[in-house]
Amino acid sequence: MAYDFKIRSAVTSTGKTAYYAKVTGLTDPEFFVAYKTKYEERFGLYNVSVSNNLVYNAADYVNEFGFWAYFIEATAKVESQGSFLCLNTYDRAYFTFGFMQFAAHVPNGDFVRFFRKLLTLPNALEYFPRLRLINDRIFYKNDAGATSQLENDSSSQKLMEYLNPTTNEVEQQELICSARFIHWASNDPKHRRVQVEHSISLYKENMKKYSKRLNLNGYPAKVCFMICDILHQGRGTYDRISYALDTDSHEKAFQNLCTIGNTHYPTRINGLKVHLKKLEQAGLFNKKYKADTNEFV
Known part of the structure; x- marks a missing residue:
């Protein structure tokens, strides 16, 4: 059954607008989603919070991935302090997530491929009940059962707008999708492993390409x-x-x-x-x- 998130906002003592979410029907406590921010003429969310048990540490993954676990670690630290929950929705990418800050605006890019992998996890429909992976492409499924493709080789714009309809203001869909990602990464080690596996795969693929060129x-x-x-x-x-x-x-x-x-x-x-x-x-x-x-x- 899909999770239903209830969002509330509050103003902090320093004047920031903070958003929190709670899964309806469960006794789990609410959790922090993000702060509201403005960047140039865009509005969006950011979460750079660091939790000790939700931070990438190469030593936790070296048995599975060997030296490559250390190879990506410095980038993870400077990108997000290694936070599995790192989020921003305020720039031209519309939606960026993870300790390597995968960005949604690139067709077949790091975020799109990362999200495809997430949608293969057993609990994917609990977080994104409207999304389907068909022939390794992300589709939206409406109430009538019809599907529409959200990304292809030339554009990920529809996927970007599904996650964050506009950057004119912080919107409910943007908050819900952000809450889904934060909750999923916080509570599912398989989600976090996908972040790690995809980050290592990205740098391994890049090394082949860079070595051929250089x-x-x-x-x-x-x-x-x-x-x-x-x-x-x-x-x-x-x-x-x-x-x-x-x-x-x-x-x-x-x-x-x-x-x-x-x-x-x-x-x-x-x-x-x-x-x-x-x-x-x-x-x-x-x-x-x-x-x-x-x-x-």
Whole structure:
């Protein structure tokens, strides 16, 4: 049976509008969904709260995913402090969720593929009773049983608007969909595992592509990681990265990569460097990339 969420709002002591949700018919306590915010001319929600048991920790997943669990960890920390509940609905993506901040505006992008995987979970209909996965595409099913496709190779706009109808104001549908994601991630370890699996799959796929373009065989993990993070965030181009790698020293290449975007994103880059150093000192990040197997050895 589908969960029915009741939403309430309250104004905090600092003047923020906060939204809370409760599953009707259950004795479970209400939970925090998000704060309201304005970004440029857009209104939306954000949740950057961090709960100790709802934070990505590579050590929790290394037995299943090996070194790749550590490989994504620094990005997770700077994106969201590793929060499985990280949410925003106020920018051009309309809906962004997860510790890697998967964004809904890209057709076949990280959020769309992530959501497809979520819809294969046994309890998917409890959270999104109107959505169906048909031929690996997301469809909406109306009361009459007719289905309409929400995303394809060229657009995810209908899916974006299903999750968040507009950015002109915070709307009930936006709040309900946000509550569904927050509750699902909070209460279902399978949901959280999908976040992890998809994040690792994303970086593994990217490493194949980046290595083919940049010839990364034999490069240290920290150089490869920084390339992944640069292109994940979008703060640099292949040409700029290629120029940074044009040196006979891997350490110099790493330092060069750390300058890309440093004018606008110094906090992120410093955070990455600190976390990578911690992993290196623990002996957890001293591998090199082997292109023919797409693994670090």
